[in-house]
Amino acid sequence: KESRDEKFLWQHMDPATSTVTASYCNQMMNHQNMMVGPCKPVNMFIHELLPDVQAVCFQGNVPCKNRQPNCYQSSSKMHIIDCHLKKGSKYPKYNYQTQQLQKPIIVACECVQYETVHFDGSV
Numbered sequence: 566k567e568s569r570d571e572k573f574l575w576q577h578m579d580p581a582t583s584t585v586t587a588s589y590c591n592q593m594m595n596h597q598n599m600m601v602g603p604c605k606p607v608n609m610f611i612h613e614l615l616p617d618v619q620a621v622c623f624q625g626n627v628p629c630k631n632r633q634p635n636c637y638q639s640s641s642k643m644h645i646i647d648c649h650l651k652k653g654s655k656y657p658k659y660n661y662q663t664q665q666l667q668k669p670i671i672v673a674c675e676c677v678q679y680e681t682v683h684f685d686g687s688v
């Protein structure tokens with residue numbers, strides 16, 4: 566079974582794409598097979614190097630949306646890509662809106678090495 570930090574990597578990390586086009590979210594959300602069953606209405610991809618994202622676990626501690634205490638806000642803005650399911654989009658042709666943002670991110674961290682496990686938001 567995949568670990569939570571592995572799931573975080575495929576769901577939220579994309580350090581590689583050089584040009585983000587309007588069809589980015591359709592491609593990424595398709596590719597990552599999140600459209601099986603109920604599709605994910607919102608997903609963020611982080612366009613930064615992994616060590617920079619993992620380092621957020623040691624930056625500003627903030628309360629999580631679910632009130633757990635293990636969330637951390639990045640001290641600098643990060644390049645993120647917001648994928649939002651468009652209204653009226655139905656199986657099997659899910660259509661996502663792609664929006665590029667530069668914002669501090671908030672992630673939840675867990676485990677011995679304190680790895681990112683959940684994307685809590687951006688501010």
Ligand code: ATP
Binds near residue numbers: 635675683
């Ligand atoms: P994501 O939330 O990253 O978009 P997801 O919606 O598929 O992905 P979640 O269940 O929200 O999955 O979170 C991923 C994992 O993070 C879960 O295993 C959850 O238990 C864990 N987790 C740890 N700490 C928190 C927290 N403070 N808030 C939410 N999830 C957390």
